[in-house]
Amino acid sequence: MLRPQGAILMRLSFVWALGLALSIFAGSHSATAQTAPSAFAQAIAEAAARDKSIASFYKANGYKAIWTGKASKDRSRRKALLSALSKAGDHGLPVTSYNADVLKTNLRSVKSVRDLGKLEVQMSKLFLEYARDVQTGVLAPSRVDSGIVRQVPLRDRAKLLAAFAKSSPSRFLKALPPKTPEYQRLMKEKLRLEKQLAKGGWGAAVPAKSLKPGQSGPAVVALRNRLKAMGYLKRSSTQTYDATIQKAVQQFQLSHGLSPDGVVGKGTMNEINTSMQKRLSSILVAMERERWMNIDRGKRHIWVNLTDFTAQIIDGGKVTFQTRSVVGKNTHDRRSPEFSDVMEFMVVNPTWNVPRSIATKEYLPMLKKNPNAVSHLKLIDRRGQTVNRGAVDFTQFTAKTFPFAIKQPPSNKNALGLVKFMFPNRHNIYLHDTPSKSLFAREVRAFSHGCIRLSDPFDFAYALLAKQTSDPKGTFHAALKTRRETQINLKTHVPVHLVYRTAFVPAKGRANYRRDVYGRDAKIWAALSKAGVALRAVGS
Structure with missing residues (x-):
């Protein structure tokens, strides 16, 4: 109501x-x-x-x-x-x-x-x-x-x-x-939507499953009118999906985390037909999330927006570095958590110490079928010695009784890639490189076990080290060339914030919206509604 x-x-x-x-x-x-x-x-x-x-x-x-x-x-x-x-x-x-x-x-x-x-x-x-x-x-x-x-x-x-x-x-x-610029921008966007909602919102939904350049007819007219109401298109009388509409669609796609191909496929159509009320509720949820973070975030800090699949370095309120990321898969045991901590060091040529949950849930069943499975991984006993697989009957073990640790030595094929960035925490979450580069081309990038994979980890390392050395690239590669696990401490620790924002407003440009990949914002909105928060329309 x-x-x-x-x-x-x-x-x-x-x-x-x-x-x-x-x-x-x-x-x-x-x-x-x-x-x-x-x-x-x-x-x-x-x-x-x-x-x-x-x-x-x-x-x-x-x-x-x-x-x-x-x-x-x-x-x-x-x-x-x-x-x-x-x-x-x-x-x-x-x-x-x-x-x-x-x-x-x-x-x-x-x-x-x-x-x-x-x-x-x-x-x-x-x-x-x-x-x-x-x-x-x-x-x-x-x-x-x-x-x-x-x-x-x-x-x-x-x-x-x-x-x-x-x-x-x-x-x-x-x-x-909160005194953050983002909170003020969210409030401003909230009021703008409330005023437009009082005037009827964005109008009718587009009655089509998909549309592409060159098409014409009532559905294209509905698309034109909706893009105009949203502010992506100036007044037009065209009934054809022309170059102007295609450009407006691309702008819409960019501000909604979609591939800007200018074609209204199923995913883009779902976003275009999302109601103003739904967008307004996303703004209200984002404001609540800002209040949860009413803290000093650090003049320099790392900002990982899970829904945007990006990791940024922020200096003095400005983004000085950004890279694509892969986040946890949308399953109960893999979703990336939201929390803040402090990055203390990076490890070049890291060893992957396989988490026990992965070792017992994924690798133990494989070892039971074939003791030589996942041969790139080492099994380590409680004395720290490498285990001879041929001498072990893996069928006798359960997830609770499996007595070995599993490690992957440093290499180009290591699951962590060639560098990991550590902010020690009880969730065992960190940022790292990956040999699986193809996933960064995907629009939705939720594939990991929970940690954050970076598309440009070397450049990320250079940006962090630039604050403490005149030759950040040389410092990094000197460690890399050893092929040995090497820790590089950050002289000034950097706060890290893993956040989840389906709505955010850049300093310049339109409000951005992202899909609720884990369904968390839907839960927050339901809880806010139960607490008495309500949408409203405001007359001008």
């Missing part, structure tokens, strides 16, 4: 009503407040008893009001909070969770200092709920999907209240959302 923005703005009238009522209440009960200050403190203590953070804050401040007093600072805080809540929809937050009408009802029922204490705590809880949602997200990522193992930077609630109480209320609340 679409929500008109006007309904939210009506809550602003409550600011005046709250201030007036509290002022009247404070005046008529001033004697009570002066003769029995402990009554208000006791009321707060009782109301906050089940919330350790709020109880801690009020205990530290001597149980003084920050919302319900008649002082100008209290009025400013009330006004700032209600103003922020009225704009919660701009951030794609669950507006119905911040129900000012409940406060209004509770205010009208205030008849004692005890009631006022309850209202004081209630407003603090509302502030903390909104602050958490807009600052670090509505959802707990790992509860939505086990592959999202990101650590959300939750703030200390008691300290947040204390900082707010000492700050300019409006400035404090405005500083809560």
